[in-house]
Amino acid sequence: MTVNDKNDIKLLAIEMEKRYHHEFQEVSTYIFDHPELGGEEHLSSRYLGAYLNGHDFKVSFPYADMETAFIAEFGDDEGPVIGLLAEYDGLPGYHTENGNGHACGHNWIAATMCGIAVVLSKLKPYYKGKIKVIGTPAEETYGGKVDMIPKGAFAGVDVIFQAHLESATVIDSSALAMQSIQFEFTGKAAHAASFPEEGINALDAVQLMFMGVNSLRQHMKSDGRIHGIITEGGVATNIVPERGVCQMTIRAKERAYMEQLASRVVDCAKGAALITGCQLNHWNFENIFYDLVNVPKLMDLTKRHLESVGITNFLPKEMAPPPGSTDLGNVSYVCPTLYLEVDLEADVPLKVHSDEALRLVNSTFAFKKMQQVVLATVFSIMDLFQDATLLNDIKEEHASIMRRKAV
Numbered sequence: 377m378t379v380n381d382k383n384d385i386k387l388l389a390i391e392m393e394k395r396y397h398h399e400f401q402e403v404s405t406y407i408f409d410h411p412e413l414g415g416e417e418h419l420s421s422r423y424l425g426a427y428l429n430g431h432d433f434k435v436s437f438p439y440a441d442m443e444t445a446f447i448a449e450f451g452d453d454e455g456p457v458i459g460l461l462a463e464y465d466g467l468p469g470y471h472t473e474n475g476n477g478h479a480c481g482h483n484w485i486a487a488t489m490c491g492i493a494v495v496l497s498k499l500k501p502y503y504k505g506k507i508k509v510i511g512t513p514a515e516e517t518y519g520g521k522v523d524m525i526p527k528g529a530f531a532g533v534d535v536i537f538q539a540h541l542e543s544a545t546v547i548d549s550s551a552l553a554m555q556s557i558q559f560e561f562t563g564k565a566a567h568a569a570s571f572p573e574e575g576i577n578a579l580d581a582v583q584l585m586f587m588g589v590n591s592l593r594q595h596m597k598s599d600g601r602i603h604g605i606i607t608e609g610g611v612a613t614n615i616v617p618e619r620g621v622c623q624m625t626i627r628a629k630e631r632a633y634m635e636q637l638a639s640r641v642v643d644c645a646k647g648a649a650l651i652t653g654c655q656l657n658h659w660n661f662e663n664i665f666y667d668l669v670n671v672p673k674l675m676d677l678t679k680r681h682l683e684s685v686g687i688t689n690f691l692p693k694e695m696a697p698p699p700g701s702t703d704l705g706n707v708s709y710v711c712p713t714l715y716l717e718v719d720l721e722a723d724v725p726l727k728v729h730s731d732e733a734l735r736l737v738n739s740t741f742a743f744k745k746m747q748q749v750v751l752a753t754v755f756s757i758m759d760l761f762q763d764a765t766l767l768n769d770i771k772e773e774h775a776s777i778m779r780r781k782a783v
């Protein structure tokens with residue numbers, strides 16, 4: 377086949393996807409059959425590295441000081457750098473051999489990102505630039521990407537792509553910014569009946585803090601969320617509780633408002649400590665997640681190509697399923713990021729983290745969706761490689777959104 381124009385390159389991409397599709401299915405199946413928890417993805421990360429190495433990618437382990445992270449690179453230094461973020465951590469608590477399962481379909485993410493990378497590697501004569509598949513551990517737990525950012529794991533990448541199977545197709549998906557704080561109040565133990573006047577009650581402090589937070593809740597913007605639990609509140613009823621511990625998770629649509637709320641929650645804790653005379657310690661017990669920054673020009677580009685491969689059932693953001701939080705939000709603060717939620721279109725709507733998801737995320741439905749997403753993403757990336765103005769516009773749009781957010 378002679379390759380003369382954009383359309384010929386598209387046809388070549390379709391041919392390459394067909395040729396290697398069985399491999400992408402094998403990748404998905406291997407990861408699916410070896411479900412490993414966040415930070416323990418040794419088999420999965422090594423397998424993916426070896427697979428990409430077999431297609432002439434230069435693979436490095438560990439990456440960003442993380443044992444189960446990796447980077448696989450292909451291309452030259454004379455053009456744009458495109459990042460494809462693979463996830464491959466599973467979830468605990470399923471009826472499988474080792475009790476873990478890929479109920480969030482991260483096997484599909486890993487295989488789809490590999491698929492995009494491999495097809496692009498076969499089109500190399502027609503662009504200048506580099507593909508980086510970055511293996512990012514522990515999305516479901518501590519959010520490995522958050523720890524990778526300060527190590528420069530995504531530095532120098534111009535645009536990042538990732539996709540996730542869901543029950544609806546949403547291109548402008550959102551994720552809530554989130555901070556989780558542990559509060560420890562220390563009081564003074566005393567006999568609760570004989571010498572109550574000598575006690576300082578740390579459980580009272582915890583309860584007063586919850587009352588403060590409940591009052592705060594009435595006056596939050598509608599996208600604010602605060603949810604908490606009490607993890608320690610005394611050891612016996614006849615001892616004034618010396619130690620009271622609670623955890624609060626604070627979320628909001630945007631990082632800036634989430635931080636405001638978090639500081640008000642800390643004030644509630646300080647107030648409770650003052651009222652009771654307790655000492656207060658607090659710290660973040662999980663990584664802080666940021667909201668997801670969407671870049672309209674990048675969404676338009678990808679949407680156009682998704683439509684061209686038959687994915688047309690886009691749900692408007694307002695109708696999308698309620699968002700959670702993800703470490704990809706933090707990455708989207710660093711560089712333009714396209715995060716696609718794609719409707720699996722199976723026999724029943726996909727509910728991730730359910731038992732039934734295990735039947736669906738490595739099925740023929742999933743492989744069909746993989747083929748469509750691989751092609752649409754390859755077409756989008758080829759446009760970025762070949763159109764410097766488009767790439768610059770996307771980067772500029774991202775920079776201007778970030779400037780607005782900083783105000």
Ligand SMILES: [Zn+2]
Pocket residue numbers: 480516728729
């Ligand atoms: Zn999940």
Ligand SMILES: [Zn+2]
Pocket residue numbers: 480481482515540
């Ligand atoms: Zn997931």
